[in-house]
Amino acid sequence: MAGKTLYDKLWDTHLVRANEDGSALIYIDRHLLHEVTSPQAFEGLRLAGRKPWRLDTNLATPDHNVPTTDRSSGVEGIVDPVSRIQVKTLDDNCDAFGIVEFKMNDLRQGIVHVVGPEQGATLPGMTVVCGDSHTATHGAFGALAHGIGTSEVEHVLATQCLITKKMKNMLVRVDGKLGAGVTAKDVVLHVIGVIGTAGGTGCAIEFGGEVIRNLSMEGRMTICNMAIEAGARVGLVAVDQTTIDYVKGRPYAPKADLWEQAVTSWRELVSDEDAYFDQVVVIKGEEIEPQVTWGTSPEMVVAIGGQVPDPAQADDAGKREGIERALKYMGLQPNQSIQSIKLDRVFIGSCTNSRIEDLREAAAVVKGRKVASSVKQAMVVPGSGLVKAQAEAEGLDKVFIEAGLEWREPGCSMCLAMNPDKLEAGEHCASTSNRNFEGRQGFGGRTHLVSPAMAAAAAVAGHFVDVREFAAQ
Amino acid sequence: MKKFTEHQGIVAPLDRANVDTDMIIPKQFLKSIKRSGFGPNLFDELRYLDEGQPDQDSSKRPLNPDFVLNIPRYKGCSILLARRNFGCGSSREHAPWALEDFGIRAVIAPSFADIFYNNCFKNGLLPIVLDEASVDQLFAEVEANEGYQLTIDLPGQAVVKADGTRLPFEVDEFRKHCLLNGLDDIGLTLQFADDISVYEQRRRQEAPWLFAQNS
Ligand code: SF4
Numbered sequence: 001m002a003g004k005t006l007y008d009k010l011w012d013t014h015l016v017r018a019n020e021d022g023s024a025l026i027y028i029d030r031h032l033l034h035e036v037t038s039p040q041a042f043e044g045l046r047l048a049g050r051k052p053w054r055l056d057t058n059l060a061t062p063d064h065n066v067p068t069t070d071r072s073s074g075v076e077g078i079v080d081p082v083s084r085i086q087v088k089t090l091d092d093n094c095d096a097f098g099i100v101e102f103k104m105n106d107l108r109q110g111i112v113h114v115v116g117p118e119q120g121a122t123l124p125g126m127t128v129v130c131g132d133s134h135t136a137t138h139g140a141f142g143a144l145a146h147g148i149g150t151s152e153v154e155h156v157l158a159t160q161c162l163i164t165k166k167m168k169n170m171l172v173r174v175d176g177k178l179g180a181g182v183t184a185k186d187v188v189l190h191v192i193g194v195i196g197t198a199g200g201t202g203c204a205i206e207f208g209g210e211v212i213r214n215l216s217m218e219g220r221m222t223i224c225n226m227a228i229e230a231g232a233r234v235g236l237v238a239v240d241q242t243t244i245d246y247v248k249g250r251p252y253a254p255k256a257d258l259w260e261q262a263v264t265s266w267r268e269l270v271s272d273e274d275a276y277f278d279q280v281v282v283i284k285g286e287e288i289e290p291q292v293t294w295g296t297s298p299e300m301v302v303a304i305g306g307q308v309p310d311p312a313q314a315d316d317a318g319k320r321e322g323i324e325r326a327l328k329y330m331g332l333q334p335n336q337s338i339q340s341i342k343l344d345r346v347f348i349g350s351c352t353n354s355r356i357e358d359l360r361e362a363a364a365v366v367k368g369r370k371v372a373s374s375v376k377q378a379m380v381v382p383g384s385g386l387v388k389a390q391a392e393a394e395g396l397d398k399v400f401i402e403a404g405l406e407w408r409e410p411g412c413s414m415c416l417a418m419n420p421d422k423l424e425a426g427e428h429c430a431s432t433s434n435r436n437f438e439g440r441q442g443f444g445g446r447t448h449l450v451s452p453a454m455a456a457a458a459a460v461a462g463h464f465v466d467v468r469e470f471a472a473q
Numbered sequence: 474m475k476k477f478t479e480h481q482g483i484v485a486p487l488d489r490a491n492v493d494t495d496m497i498i499p500k501q502f503l504k505s506i507k508r509s510g511f512g513p514n515l516f517d518e519l520r521y522l523d524e525g526q527p528d529q530d531s532s533k534r535p536l537n538p539d540f541v542l543n544i545p546r547y548k549g550c551s552i553l554l555a556r557r558n559f560g561c562g563s564s565r566e567h568a569p570w571a572l573e574d575f576g577i578r579a580v581i582a583p584s585f586a587d588i589f590y591n592n593c594f595k596n597g598l599l600p601i602v603l604d605e606a607s608v609d610q611l612f613a614e615v616e617a618n619e620g621y622q623l624t625i626d627l628p629g630q631a632v633v634k635a636d637g638t639r640l641p642f643e644v645d646e647f648r649k650h651c652l653l654n655g656l657d658d659i660g661l662t663l664q665f666a667d668d669i670s671v672y673e674q675r676r677r678q679e680a681p682w683l684f685a686q687n688s
Contacts, residue, residue: 013679016672017665025662027672029683039506047509048474050659053669082504089506126683151658159662161669254682262682 003272005169006236007204010144010269014127016161025161029126030143032112033060033099033153035090036418037131041154042093052097053160059121060094060101062087063111064418068381068408071105083419110384110410113137113351117221118384120250124239124266129156134351134434136227140220141247142239142269144204147228167234168278170203171271174211176285181468183361184219185353185432185451187211188226189291193301195281200232203279206271207237211285217246218357225352226434229298239269292338292464293436293449295326300436302338304454304466310334329438330446331426339464341448344427346371346378346405346459347441348452350415353432354383356390358452363396365456365467371404372462379406379421381413405459417442430458475597476655480578481624482551485541486615492555493562494589498571502527511567512574516542542575546619554611555582559600560589569596579625581632583608594648595657599625601632601642627653 004012016025038060045051052058065083075091078084087104094101102108102115109115113134116122128138128145131153138145148162156162172191192199205227212220220237227235237243244263247253254262271277289303300323302309308327311334314320327334332341348354348362359382371378380400382388388410391397397407414421415433417440423429425444432455436447450458457467502514504527513531518524520542522535536543542550553572559582560568569592572580579599593600603611614634615621624633627649631639651661662669677684 017668025665025668027669027676040508043507043509048657048659085506123682125680155659155662158659159666159669160673161662163658163662254685258682258685262680265680 002276003274005271005275005277006142006206006238006269007144007167007169007234008275010125010127010142011166013125014144019163023163023165026127026164028129028156028160028162029057030116030121030123030128031058031153031156032116032121032128032130032135033058033090033094034064034112034130034132035062035086036064037150038093038153039086039089040150041131041157042097044151044154045097045157048158050158052099052157055098057160058099058157059116059119060090060099061106061109061112061115062090062104063109063410064412064416066104066109066409066411067419068379068411068413068421071409075104079420107385107389110382110387111351111354111412113221113225114355114383114387114410117141117217117246118250118386120247120253123247123253123262124243124269129162133228133233134225136233136235137221137225137351139224139227139235140217140237141243142237142266144234144236146233167232168203169276170200170205170232170279170281171277172205172207172281172283173209174207174283174285174288175209176211177214178211178285178288179468181453182288182290183451183453184215184222186288186291187285188223188229189293189298189301189449190288191281191283192226192230192298193291194283195230197229197297197299198231199281200227200230203232204234204236205230205232206277207235208271209282209285212237213240216357217242218355221355222352222358226298229434238271239266290451290454290467291449292341292454293447294330294332294338294341295323296329296436296438297326298434298436298449300326301449304338304464306338308332308334308336308338331428339466341428342374342463343430343448343458344376345423345429346375346455347381347414347421347429347431347433348379348405348455349381349383349408349413350431350433351383351412352434353452354381354387354410356387358432359387359391359396360394362452362456363399365453365470366403366405366460367399369403369460371459374462375459376427377406378404378459379408379414381408381421382410384410403460414441416440417445423447430455430464474595474651474655474657474660477578477597477599477627477652479624479626479628480551481622482578483547483549484552484554484611484615484621484623485547485550486554486612487541488556488612490556491558491561494560494565494568495562497560497568498565499525501525503565503567508566508570509574511571512576515571515575516540549576551576551578552623552625553577553580554608554615555580556608557583557605559585560593561586564588564592566592566596569593569598573598581608581611594652597652597655599627599644599652601625603632603640603642607640
């Protein structure tokens, strides 16, 4: 019999009950909540007279709707009434049910997927769910993590379980080494370019290989974060010393004897040598270059030296139409070089790239330089209050401000434009977020997904440039 | 979810076909963060003479005296008699939420839109399909008799008239089971509460750090 994959192991240890119809009840160790997908779930509990099954597994923070500008007047100061009500409702629900919440002006508040790992609330071997598709991020810890809907949020609150079906196993192995200036974001964009946005549908993707082993936890989170953009609800990285070192000493991490016991168990969280994967994709690290998306789907991506595709060269009519539609929306010409795309705004932030290493990477590029005068706005939105504080302790805020970038309060911000940070129609934005769908960053807005270093270089140049040459100048 | 076994109640006749979910609950009420409180806005555009806004006190608004739910003899109704293709249009679960919140427990019609039909069961509301002729007959009887009531016998799968006449209806076994026992997905899972507790006890031994959180 073949060995088990990491996913198989996580599944087996969380299986409460297998139902006759192929579905199963799995136990949830950590439930993260935010303001947008939880109100009806709490309301449902209330109407049914139910209580949360286990309070201590829940952790909440508002992130999608919070303003990233001055917050001194608190929740009352949120201008949009719908946003204000959602944030307030989360506060009220958490108070009423006794759920720990990092409220808007708490130093620990931030994007839920940044906050969980930062607090050690995400641990190896856990099951982690949240009413948000980018919950895949937490898989970087060897945790089984995925997004759920509002009715499932209620279900998890009430039963500590989720009804789900087992997925297939897929391995994406990135061998070799990355070149200088190539980051985790480039790796995941490249992978999506290769396997497509439906490439991982129905699968849990384990990312492995030398490149992944050599990445920091933050880089691994960036990669797992975008597993969902490759069609997989779950992304995973096996546990190693890097994982364990990152978790150690965090507020929610186990202490003393429990720590030792936990580490022993976590070391098992790797796929067996002879584990069977339904699908294996192998990529050479040396071949990955800094990436830029040109279209309206994350798979519409090329290397920085490349060109926008020509629909006339497409293999079939369906692809041709897709390219034509994307080019029209993006206001680009066939065969136009990526470096000729001019930028109106630059956004450095989101659950993909708003952790301290991302900010260091961007700061290193803009240090001593200025944002191009043709760029209307360039902003840096840290992923949490703690990331912000750390960056300020390192003086990164000054580097950004001196270069002409705005330094903001933590939240989702322009990743989805639910708060006032938005693109205007027709504007091009170099963004470190994860989705370049039509209208994602504002009605008619044009998003190009890149790494933090590439976004920073683009801010200075006013158009896309190869950060590898740029940094050397 | 409320259990549904046998229910007796006043019948209100809504004599129009293709009632869509926009009509059942208009879009301006969907911004709510709640799933209760939609009752006062059920059929808002038919029921009131002014345009309804969220967060408004509907008890002070001018009523449309001709609309069935405003006619005194149907006050306190809990069974809605409707025409074909009831609940078509948008998939909003707010439609059954609004009917339920108003006090409706069952809707009788010759046919329902699919999504609405499914959404009803998730919310303890029973949609009943009867043939056109039976529905016509019921409309005639409701209009002729003030205080007309029907009994819905779910275990026996029949609509029962005051004189004892039974009109049988079909319902999926699984859904019937859920309604009879008041089980939504959560209710179903909670039937296995013991399995969950057993699992927790075992895990507490295997991985105690998962139960010593938030320290
Ligand atoms: S940063 Fe963007 S992708 Fe991440 S949780 Fe917020 S809105 Fe979703």
